[in-house]
Amino acid sequence: xxxxxxLASPLGLGGSSAPAPAAQGPIRSTGVLPNVLAAVxxxxxxxxxKIQKEENFKARLLVKAEYFSAxxxxxxxxxxxxxxxxxxxxxxxxxxxxxxxxxxxxxxxxLALACAVKGYRCIITLPEKMSTExxxxxxxxxxxxxxxxxxxxxxxPESHIGVAKRLLAEIPNAVILDQYxxxxxxxxxxxxxxxxxxSALQESYGLNAKVDVLVAGAGTxxxxxxxxxxxxxxxxxxxxxxxxxxxxxxLPEELNALPGGEKTRAYQVxxxxxxxxxxxxxxxxxxxxxxxxxxEAFAHTRRLIRSEGLLVGGSSGSALAGALRFLxxxxxxxxxxxxxxxxxxxxxxxxxxxTKDWLVPGDAR
Numbered sequence: 215x216x217x218x219x220x221l222a223s224p225l226g227l228g229g230s231s232a233p234a235p236a237a238q239g240p241i242r243s244t245g246v247l248p249n250v251l252a253a254v255x256x257x258x259x260x261x262x263x264k265i266q267k268e269e270n271f272k273a274r275l276l277v278k279a280e281y282f283s284a285x286x287x288x289x290x291x292x293x294x295x296x297x298x299x300x301x302x303x304x305x306x307x308x309x310x311x312x313x314x315x316x317x318x319x320x321x322x323x324x325l326a327l328a329c330a331v332k333g334y335r336c337i338i339t340l341p342e343k344m345s346t347e348x349x350x351x352x353x354x355x356x357x358x359x360x361x362x363x364x365x366x367x368x369x370x371p372e373s374h375i376g377v378a379k380r381l382l383a384e385i386p387n388a389v390i391l392d393q394y395x396x397x398x399x400x401x402x403x404x405x406x407x408x409x410x411x412x413s414a415l416q417e418s419y420g421l422n423a424k425v426d427v428l429v430a431g432a433g434t435x436x437x438x439x440x441x442x443x444x445x446x447x448x449x450x451x452x453x454x455x456x457x458x459x460x461x462x463x464x465l466p467e468e469l470n471a472l473p474g475g476e477k478t479r480a481y482q483v484x485x486x487x488x489x490x491x492x493x494x495x496x497x498x499x500x501x502x503x504x505x506x507x508x509x510e511a512f513a514h515t516r517r518l519i520r521s522e523g524l525l526v527g528g529s530s531g532s533a534l535a536g537a538l539r540f541l542x543x544x545x546x547x548x549x550x551x552x553x554x555x556x557x558x559x560x561x562x563x564x565x566x567x568x569t570k571d572w573l574v575p576g577d578a579r
Contacts, residue, residue: 249331250284250327250331251284251294251327251328251331253283253284254283254284254285254290254291254294254324254327255283255290255291255406255407255410256283256410257278257279257280257281257282257283257410258278258279258282258414259276259277259278259279259410259411259414259415259559260276260277260279260522260524261274261275261276262275262276262277262518262521262522262524262560263275264521264522265517265518265521265522265534268521269538269541269542269551271541271551271552272551272552272553272554273426273427273541273550273551273552273553273554273555273556273557273558274554274556274557274558275537275558275560276557276558276559276560277518277522277524277530277534277559277560277561277562278407278410278411278559278560278561278562279524279526279562280561280562280563280564281525281526281527281562281564281565281566284327285320285323285324285327286320286323286351286564286565287320287323287324287485287563287564287565288320288407288437288561288563288564289317289320289321289323289324289393289485289563289564290320290323290324290327291324291402291403291406291407292321292324292393292396292398292399292402292403292434292436293321293323293324293325293327293328294324294328294402295398295399295401295402295406296325296391296393296396296398296399297313297325297328297329297332297334297391299398300389300391305389305391306334306389307387308332308333308334309333310387311334311387311388311389312334312335312336312337312385312386312387312388312389313325313329313334313335313336313337313388313389313391314336314337314338314339314378314381314382314385314388314389314390315336315337315338315339315378315390315391315392315393316338316339316340316373316374316375316377316378316390317338317339317340317374317393318340318341318344318433318484318485319338319340319344319345319348319349319352319484319485320348320485320563320564321393321434322336322338322340322348322352322357323348323351323352323355325338325357325391326338326351326352326355326356326357327355329355329356329357330355330356335358336355336356336357336358337357337358337359337360337381337385337388338352338357338358338359338360339359339360339361339362339374339375339377339378339381340352340359340360340361340362340374341361341362341363341364341366341373341374342361342362342363342364343364343480343482343484344484345484347565348484360377360381362374362376362377364480365480367489368488368489368490369490375394378390393434393436393494394434394492394493394494395492395493395494396494397494399434399436399440399494400435400436400437400439400440400443400494400496401440402436402440403436403437403439403440403441403444404440404441404443404444405440405444407437407440407441407444408440408441408443408444408445408447409444411425411441411445411559412424412425412444412445412448415557419557423557424445424448424449424451424557425445425448425451425557425558425559426451426452426550426556426557426558427451427452427453427454427537427540427541427547427550427556427557427558427559428441428442428445428451428452428453428454428559428561429454429456429533429534429536429537429540429558429559429560429561430453430454430455430456430533430560430561430563431455431456431457431485431486431487431529431532431533431536431561431563432455432456432457432463432486432487432495432500433485433486433487433488433492433529434488434492434494434495435463435492435494435495435496435497436494436495437561437563438453438455438495438499438500438561439494439495439496439499441453441561442496442499442500443499452501452502452546452550453499453500453501453502454500454501454502454503454504454536454537454540455497455500455502455503455504455536456486456503456504456506456532456533456535456536457469457470457486457487457503457504457505457506458481458483458486458487458505458506458507458508458511458532459472459479459481459505459506459507459508460472460478460479460480460481460487461478461481461486461487461488461489462477462478462487462488462489462490462491463487463488463491463495463497463503464503464504464505465497465500465503469503469505470505477489481507481508482508482512482528483506483508483511483512483528483529483531483532484527484528484529485527485529485563485564486529486532486563502540502544504535504536504539504540506532506535506536506539508528510531510532510535511528511529511531511532511535512528512531513531513535514531514532514534514535514538515527515528515530515531515534515566516531517531517534518530518531518534518562519566524562525565525566526562526564526565526566527563527564527565527566529563529564530562530563530564533560533561533562533563534560534562537558537560541558
């Protein structure tokens with residue numbers, strides 16, 4: 215494994231801490247691509263004008279629609295970067311290594327996509343709550359799947375992390391790239407996604423255009439951490455972290471308190487929140503945290519689909535709900551929302567899962 219001995223990780227593993235290579239370019243070639251991996255990232259920045267008008271905002275309200283990436287989510291970016299950097303430092307050996315990863319699904323799909331193209335055996339450990347679409351997509355890409363109990367704590371031998379560690383010990387030449395601790399996770403966004411956002415803004419609004427408010431959910435934290443670092447190279451950014459009710463990522467800690475006094479509880483939104491703090495999440499990069507429950511997340515997901523035609527998943531609804539909460543309920547947010555010179559960017563991390571019951575409100579089923 216790459217040497218990350220100085221960093222804590224729930225897996226006790228690591229990734230390369232070597233200097234990062236140059237950022238990927240913000241523009242995808244319009245010519246013939248060599249393979250599907252060249253279609254990872256390079257996603258559009260889209261104005262959600264109907265919602266902006268409905269909410270009476272003057273600020274630009276834009277979304278980074280990550281489901282346009284080759285594998286359908288923001289996690290394609292980190293999967294590809296982790297694989298390619300591991301190949302460069304010799305951690306992954308073509309024709310020999312076996313890739314194992316504990317994931318809520320989307321990192322697994324990104325890894326399975328890369329492994330299909332590059333020829334690696336891929337094993338994904340996945341909690342039971344994850345959607346049928348994710349499971350079927352992983353299987354179609356040739357990944358082997360091991361399901362684990364959703365309610366298992368992260369440090370339990372039965373959790374997706376615990377099972378991945380057991381498989382690592384049992385399978386020769388196995389490697390866990392460790393999205394929870396691998397610095398290439400946030401670097402993919404600092405050097406890639408942030409560059410794309412700034413390039414799109416400057417092309418549309420001029421060379422001085424920048425992001426004033428970034429809104430993103432947090433799971434491993436690589437997206438929000440890397441984007442905060444990358445976007446702040448162009449100026450100050452108010453970063454809104456969106457965390458599900460039942461997760462413990464938000465600060466201050468009192469935000470995570472639950473009515474029954476329990477530390478965590480199950481929630482249905484996929485791919486966001488955790489019951490531990492991943493090393494790839496730098497909470498000091500987040501200005502304000504907002505807690506969103508399942509009902510609010512799914513209501514705003516349906517709104518994105520029906521008002522704006524954006525076929526996104528529940529964590530995208532969480533991000534929109536968090537953005538609206540900040541812009542409508544905080545003094546600073548209200549000022550930003552009524553300032554036509556300000557730009558708010560919301561990360562929509564993945565696709566819609568059409569088999570999920572929440573897609574249709576209860577009274578319409």
